[in-house]
Amino acid sequence: MRWNDLDRENCSLSRTLAVIGDRWTLLVLRDAFLRVRRFEDFQASLGIARRVLTERLKLLVDEGVLKKVAYQERPLRYEYRLTEKGIGLYPALVALVHWGDEHYAGKKGPPLLHRHLSCGHDFRSVMTCSECGEALDPRDVKPHAGPGARKRA
Amino acid sequence: MRWNDLDRENCSLSRTLAVIGDRWTLLVLRDAFLRVRRFEDFQASLGIARRVLTERLKLLVDEGVLKKVAYQERPLRYEYRLTEKGIGLYPALVALVHWGDEHYAGKKGPPLLHRHLSCGHDFRSVMTCSECGEALDPRDVKPHAGPGARKRA
């Protein structure tokens, strides 16, 4: 199977991964959330091959995860910013980071903490149920076919 | 940069991606959460090349995300099950699925729904603050250097 075929699969995870399911893409997004915006800055920060960076940024822009915004004219130059759709990936990214903090941080602790400005504390994200507000235990969740289901979910 | 070098980077996301940041790996984990456990079943379900599946399963076992459990002797055969560490990836996976539901589900709606057994409703996951319990707005979060920080976060 080719990766471009993934978006035709009837699974929201496949379709998500067809857009952002590539290591570089997720690192680009991490940087974007840390306010990196320009081509040279992404390149220097990640050490990514320039051709690959060009390709990934283009895909993210085409998918509406990032948008190009001119930051100067003559010479015309653009920077890349997260759209609302892109910001919607924050929970997933934070969940991955916190999983890494938990299992791969060294003795000293995690390299980066997240502060919740409105309460003032460093936090970990907790996945809760949109309906009852309780914290979710994976064993307390049952997947079932939804309205868009075909044969395989 | 090689991908094996990623785990030496001082960033929890890099270290996480060195383990699970590969499209196939995440799809393997999706299947694992849907109770797929055997080599042949993963292979048939995903259409993944057998060599790549072998490799990915081995990495996940080496990293303690999956464990091999014998389900019969003579011939000795193993199945792959999520460990506690693997189950810890559930929030991230659900967040990715829900992002896909939101942006890529067709007119009919998402192919798969998640029911919270203890409250009985289909839900979406909401990221909340472990300290104050409020839902988190990405704009209300400020990352800052943690105890394990080196020069770059």
Added chain:
DNA sequence: TGTAGTAAGTCTTGAAAGTGAACTTAGTCA
């Protein structure tokens, strides 16, 4: 005893994607 079947890999070969360095373009600055 021979034949087929099963589960979990392993091997092989051509195609695709990634890597690093040099090059290009359009403009500024001194």
Added chain:
DNA sequence: TGACTAAGTTCACTTTCAAGACTTACTACA
């Protein structure tokens, strides 16, 4: 004029992936 900058593009080379055939160790059937 010459050096510099940002954002790519091009090129030669290496690594990884895809698809399918093959292997191993055992069971079940006739």
